[in-house]
Amino acid sequence: MRDIQDRGLLYITENTSSFEYKAYGRALGIEPLGIREFNTEHLKLDPNLIFDVDLRSNTTMHKLKTMLNRRGTGCRIFLVDTSARTGMAGARILDADHVLPPRSGADVIHAALREFHGMVVKPEITRSVDTGIAALDGGFRSLLRDEIFDTAGMENASSQIIDAIDSAGVDDWMATVRGYHVGTFQHCMLVTATASSFARQLGMRRSDVIKVTAAALVHDIGKSAIPIEILDKNGPLTPAETQTMRHHPAIGHDYLARKSRIAADALRSVRSHHEFLDGSGYPDGLSGTEIDDITRIITISDIYAALVERRAYKPPKSPDEAYAVLEGLAAKGKLELALVRAFGKVSIHKKAA
Ligand SMILES: [Fe+2]
Ligand SMILES: [Fe+2]
Known part of the structure; x- marks a missing residue:
């Protein structure tokens, strides 16, 4: 790969x-x-x-x-x-x-x-990646048209992804995504795989792992409404562009709250995945116990995935380097240290654990 x-x-x-x-x-x-x-x-x-x-x-x-x-x-x-x-x-x-x-x-x-490239890829991985991408694509389009969100489809995709990661391993699954997808979809899929294995690692029961996986799949659905020039800009955003970008959690949350049957705690994580424990995040400046467990899992997975992503001009960080950034954020009080430590035990970070 x-x-x-x-x-x-x-x-x-x-x-x-x-x-x-x-x-x-x-x-x-x-x-x-x-x-x-x-x-x-x-x-x-x-x-x-x-x-x-x-x-x-x-x-x-x-x-x-x-x-x-x-x-x-x-x-x-x-x-x-x-x-x-x-x-x-x-x-x-x-x-x-x-x-x-x-x-x-x-x-x-x-x-x-x-x-x-003379490669053999495991079919259960490509099938579940394709299903996940199709569900995401459907979700992004539905938001733009303000149509009903296919909650069952998203859960079905999550279930397939969990099974594929179980049988084929999260490393190969993520490598497949990084090989074929770029931009927002690559990001959403990497967050999904990361959050899903993290939830498994934490010993959550199947129904909760599905909830976390589905929440990860849709966490950035609000980006559907953000202009592509901002989403894919090669370089730092201007303050005005940053303001626009920061609307995506609320846009995604408001849409899903009206048009989906996604569980309340998963929904909260869509709105709050950019919040930090010290109150420095957005959009609501939540802190400490105001940020629930699913959101904390999605936030850690979101940051990690963004760091290991492949972009056209930026080499990805290695899993160890990305994990070190998470530890740094935990040391500053932005992420929960115990949860970051638990994350270090997810298979993709074996070396860091
Ligand atoms: Fe986001
Ligand atoms: Fe994200």
């Missing part, structure tokens, strides 16, 4: 504003990158590339020929209408490893990547 996860995956499209590209990107768990914005910086990590662009355009062909003249070791996938000769020829000129029909399912794309 390491090969894909270290190099990253880019989805290059005609433009980033079209709903179609965004929707497809979301199904893959990748934010689209416009062909005009695509530049040599993006090739630094030698990423796997998925092109969803018009290869009949001379400008596009010229740009791609120049940029892709040197062959890296990443996979090149072109989404081309196979009946369009010009497109097929263009893909061949650009040394395509796979030419697939537009809107090919995530499973097809992932299989192509695995085949290219």
